[in-house]
Amino acid sequence: MQRHILLVGMVAASGCASFPQPLTANQLAQYRSAPAVVAYLGQADASAAVCDLGSVGPHLVVVDQDLREALAGGLREGKIPPAVWRDCVTNIVRGRDHEGASSMLDAVSDTYRALLTDAHVETSASWQERLVAAHDVLANRPLGVNPHALSLATLRSELQRVLAGGPGPVARSNGEDLRTVLDLERGVLRGTTVDLPGLDDLARKGDETTLRRAADRLPDSKLRDEARRRVIRLHIDASPFAEVRAGAAAVEQLLMTTGNNHVALAEHPPVRGWIEPQAPSPRAVLVRQNPVQQTATLLGLATVDRVRAPALPPPSLRDAIRVELEGIARPVTVCAPPNDLDPSPCLQPQDVALDSPFAFMDGDGLIRFRDNLRAGELIALAGAERLTVPVTVAAKPVATLDWSLRFEAPADLIFDAPTARTDDWHLRARLERSSAGRLVYVVTQANRQSTVVVESVDAGAFHIVSQGARGFDGSDGEPGSNGWDGLAGQDASCPSSNGSDGGNGSDGSNGAPGGDGGDGSNGGNVLVDVACPDRACADLAALAAKTIISRGGAGGHGGHGGRGGSGGRGAFGGHGTTCTDSEGNTSWLSAGFDGTSGAIGRNGPDGRPGKDGAPGRVLVRAGE
Numbered sequence: 001m002q003r004h005i006l007l008v009g010m011v012a013a014s015g016c017a018s019f020p021q022p023l024t025a026n027q028l029a030q031y032r033s034a035p036a037v038v039a040y041l042g043q044a045d046a047s048a049a050v051c052d053l054g055s056v057g058p059h060l061v062v063v064d065q066d067l068r069e070a071l072a073g074g075l076r077e078g079k080i081p082p083a084v085w086r087d088c089v090t091n092i093v094r095g096r097d098h099e100g101a102s103s104m105l106d107a108v109s110d111t112y113r114a115l116l117t118d119a120h121v122e123t124s125a126s127w128q129e130r131l132v133a134a135h136d137v138l139a140n141r142p143l144g145v146n147p148h149a150l151s152l153a154t155l156r157s158e159l160q161r162v163l164a165g166g167p168g169p170v171a172r173s174n175g176e177d178l179r180t181v182l183d184l185e186r187g188v189l190r191g192t193t194v195d196l197p198g199l200d201d202l203a204r205k206g207d208e209t210t211l212r213r214a215a216d217r218l219p220d221s222k223l224r225d226e227a228r229r230r231v232i233r234l235h236i237d238a239s240p241f242a243e244v245r246a247g248a249a250a251v252e253q254l255l256m257t258t259g260n261n262h263v264a265l266a267e268h269p270p271v272r273g274w275i276e277p278q279a280p281s282p283r284a285v286l287v288r289q290n291p292v293q294q295t296a297t298l299l300g301l302a303t304v305d306r307v308r309a310p311a312l313p314p315p316s317l318r319d320a321i322r323v324e325l326e327g328i329a330r331p332v333t334v335c336a337p338p339n340d341l342d343p344s345p346c347l348q349p350q351d352v353a354l355d356s357p358f359a360f361m362d363g364d365g366l367i368r369f370r371d372n373l374r375a376g377e378l379i380a381l382a383g384a385e386r387l388t389v390p391v392t393v394a395a396k397p398v399a400t401l402d403w404s405l406r407f408e409a410p411a412d413l414i415f416d417a418p419t420a421r422t423d424d425w426h427l428r429a430r431l432e433r434s435s436a437g438r439l440v441y442v443v444t445q446a447n448r449q450s451t452v453v454v455e456s457v458d459a460g461a462f463h464i465v466s467q468g469a470r471g472f473d474g475s476d477g478e479p480g481s482n483g484w485d486g487l488a489g490q491d492a493s494c495p496s497s498n499g500s501d502g503g504n505g506s507d508g509s510n511g512a513p514g515g516d517g518g519d520g521s522n523g524g525n526v527l528v529d530v531a532c533p534d535r536a537c538a539d540l541a542a543l544a545a546k547t548i549i550s551r552g553g554a555g556g557h558g559g560h561g562g563r564g565g566s567g568g569r570g571a572f573g574g575h576g577t578t579c580t581d582s583e584g585n586t587s588w589l590s591a592g593f594d595g596t597s598g599a600i601g602r603n604g605p606d607g608r609p610g611k612d613g614a615p616g617r618v619l620v621r622a623g624e
Contacts, residue, residue, distance in 0.1 A: 030471060034070035041088055043082045043301065044258040044313055045603060047368075048087035063092055063100050068107040069499035070238065072396065075130050082133035089137050093145060105147040108137050109155045116158075116175060122168035122242035135174050139181045140216065179209065184217040192423035194218060196226060222272055228341070229256065233485020236343050241330055241557040244343050251343050262348045265394045268325040273398030274537060279320035282312050284404040285369065285387045289378070291413050291452050296378050298358060298369035298387075300403070313399060314366040317354075334365045355397070356389040367401070375451040381405070382434040407438060409458040414465045415445050416614065417524030417550070426466045426524025426616065431544050432531035440542075459543055468553035471610035474515030477562030483508045486571035492589035494579035502595035505568025511604035514559030520613035523550030530622040541622045548620075552613025559607040567598025 019039045037205045040046055071089060074080035080088075089108060093101045112134040120127040140156075148539045158187055159179050162171060169495060180189070187194055189394055194214060202211050215227035236248045244251050244261065251261055274380055277282075282300030289296045300312045322331040328345050336345035354361050357377060362368050373381070380385075389401040417426050428444045454462045486503030528548050531543045573592030580586050 018346055034067045037067060037072050038074045038079055039136075041074065044081075046081075047314075050092040051088035053092065053097070063095075063104065065103075068104055072107045072111045075133060077249045078130070080125060082129040086133040086136050086276055090140070093137065093141050096209030098145065101141075101145050102148050105138070105145070106143065106151040108134055108174070109151050110148045112178075113155065113158045114137060116162060116167075116171050118602035122170050128170055131170070131174055135178060138515055139178055140215075143185075143217070157421040165274050177209075177213075180213055184213055185219060187219050187223075189214070194223060196223075199223070199227050199230055202227075203234065206234065209232055215503060225256070232256065232341050232343065235341055239343050241328075241344060243329060243605075244345070255341055255343055259341065260335040260345050260348075261345050262335055263325060263328065263332065263345045265325070265347075265351055268327045268345075268398050270325040270393045270398050271326055273321060273331075273393065275320050275391075275399050275401060276322060279315070281315045281320060281367075281401070282403055284406060287373075287378070287381065287405070287407045287453070289407070289410050289452060291410060291450050291615055293329050294375055294450060296373040297371040298373070300367075300369060312407050314362075316365055317352065317361055317367055317391070318365045318366075320401070321352070321399055325392055337364075337441065343443045351394055353392050353395075354401070355392050356391050357388050358387060359401075375449065377435075378451055379440055382407070382438045382440050383436050385436045407453050407455050407458075410452055410454065412461060412463040412465060413441075413443065413450060413452055414463075414467050415443070415524070417468045417553075419461075419469050419520065419521045421522060422525075424525065425527045426527045427464070428545075428552075429464060429526060429528045429548055430531060431540060431548070433540060439540075460547065462547060464526075464548045466526050466550040466616055468521040468523045468551065468613035468615075470553040471518035471520045471556030471613075473556040474517045474559030474607035476559045477512035477514045477604035479563040480509035480511045480565030480601035480604075482565045485568040486595035488571040489574035489592035489595075492577040492591065494577065494589065495581070496579075496589070498590045499574030499576050499592035501592040502571030502573045504595040505570045505598035507598040508565025508567045508601035510601040511562025511564045513604040514561045514607035516607040517556030517558045517610035520553030520555045520608040522613040523552050523616040525549050525616040526618045528618065530620060532622060537622045541620050544620045545618070548618060550616035550618050552615050555610030555612050558609045561604030561606050564601030564603050567600050570595030570597045 019036060023036075025038045025045060037050070037343055040050065041048070053063075071080070071085065075082065075085045082203075089104060089589050092623070098622075112131070115121055115127065115131040118127065121131050128181060146156065159175050159182075161419055163175050163179065167175065173290060173580060184194065189198065189210070192227055193197065199211065199214065202214070211227050211231045215224050215516060216229060218224045220226065229252065232252050233248075236244055236251055254261055261339035284301045286299045286301050287296050288299060302312050312333075318334040318336065323333065324331050325345070330345075332345050334352055335348055336342040336344075337476055349361065349363065352361065354367070357370070358373070358381065359367055359369050370377075384405060387405040389405045390397050391399045391401060410564055415427055426445065430442045432440050434440050434453075437456050439456065439459050440451075440455070441452045441464060443450045443452075486505045489500040490497075490500040492499040526548060528544045530537050530544050571594070573594050576591035577589050578586055579589060
């Protein structure tokens with residue numbers, strides 16, 4: 001069977017291509033390789049949603065052996081952050097293809113066994129995170145979805161061997177927990193069949209970890225529910241909310257039904273809210289522009305300085321926001337995931353919204369920044385000193401997220417001028433300063449507009465260029481032909497013929513001249529309108545004159561002259577010889593002279609370089 005990975009919307013094979021950084025989920029749809037998936041998941045801002053086989057966005061459609069091996073290697077080699085890897089593989093395992101899920105779990109089992117027995121896992125935090133990621137996939141997989149029988153038997157056997165051998169504390173803790181999971185799936189705990197008295201005993205001991213495992217892994221659904229109830233009761237008893245403890249029975253039933261204690265906002269409307277000052281969040285948002293595609297991506301950064309910094313993982317709104325509600329004694333936040341069984345009063349995600357075109361909250365309560373801003377949105381963002389995002393609860397503003405905002409310095413914007421001379425304007429550019437002090441360039445070429453925003457401190461290094469085409473290079477001259485070799489002389493022969501001279505080689509011919517390089521074409525004409533309503537625009541006009549330019553194309557190189565032909569080799573003269581007559585007298589017959597080699601032909605002259613094209617006109621007008 002042919003191995004392949006398909007992504008919705010893919011348009012081209014990537015082979016061994018390098019990938020843009022950052023590689024967005026939309027860009028990922030352009031590639032067809034397992035390395036592209038690993039490269040995407042290796043980024044700080046990657047979303048494991050691309051591994052969700054039921055996602056409406058770009059996602060994996062077929063998971064084959066190439067991808068399974070690439071993902072396993074990505075975890076072992078530290079190329080993919082363990083949490084992202086775990087979420088990606090979990091999405092694959094929870095997909096619609098049962099056979100594919102089992103094959104994925106086979107690869108995870110092999111990876112887990114390798115990590116569990118590696119010495120690094122006892123001393124390295126990063127290796128421990130990798131082991132925990134593989135452990136979580138195996139321990140929390142859907143009931144009934146298992147590795148293939150042989151792989152599962154090998155995993156059980158390896159756990160038994162490792163635990164019997166006295167492993168270190170990290171390997172022991174993980175190995176014993178996974179063994180507990182595998183035993184509970186058969187309805188057994190520490191060699192005893194699990195029943196209600198056994199669950200009560202775990203609750204009395206406060207053993208939430210084992211109760212949770214029982215709630216997730218027991219084959220009997222009624223026993224799973226009973227284990228879940230006992231976890232909820234432990235949480236209710238420990239809740240800081242008096243109303244939770246007072247209404248324990250009702251809260252228990254709500255958590256059994258929905259997994260959280262969400263508040264009815266019609267009964268408990270919001271009073272006020274705030275953002276926790278120590279909540280994990282970006283300190284700055286960077287705008288990275290793609291002037292060619294006329295899009296921009298927002299990235300959350302950990303620092304506000306101008307040194308390029310890596311993007312942060314998306315922050316959680318649940319960690320950041322606190323809201324006071326009428327009738328609730330303590331502030332609440334967004335509901336925890338249902339599996340947390342948190343009895344605290346909380347806000348449903350659909351009751352909380354980010355009132356901004358530049359950020360949104362996903363289904364997990366994470367704050368996501370847009371990666372597909374268009375030109376109009378870019379101009380609107382250019383006028384903001386900071387990125388402020390109001391947070392609403394039940395459509396009522398309660399708090400504001402606030403980040404520093406800066407635009408990454410873009411590369412020069414270069415437009416190819418028409419090759420034919422024309423007096424028309426090749427480019428029309430408009431330059432104005434936004435209310436936040438940034439420079440906004442809108443460049444029109446024919447029917448296409450390009451918008452670029454530049455921070456004031458970067459303005460002197462950014463250029464817009466109408467660039468003439470470079471002239472063609474002249475062709476190289478043909479090499480001269482080689483001369484003919486001379487004919488060898490005849491050897492002397494008795495009684496009286498001396499050796500004859502070798503023939504001279506003929507001269508090589510001269511190389512042909514190289515062709516002349518073509519002239520570069522002229523730069524196009526540029527009309528620049530500097531908008532300055534206050535008419536104090538001398539500095540802006542001077543900047544435009546310096547950085548919006550027309551440049552002629554360089555002349556092409558002249559072709560190299562052809563190499564002269566080699567002269568033919570002179571031939572050897574005939575050999576001399578000694579003759580003896582009938583009376584015994586000897587005589588010497590002389591050898592012939594060697595022929596001379598022909599002369600090497602002259603190299604042809606190089607062609608002349610083409611002339612550089614002239615710049616076009618640049619007219620800067622200042623006004624309204």
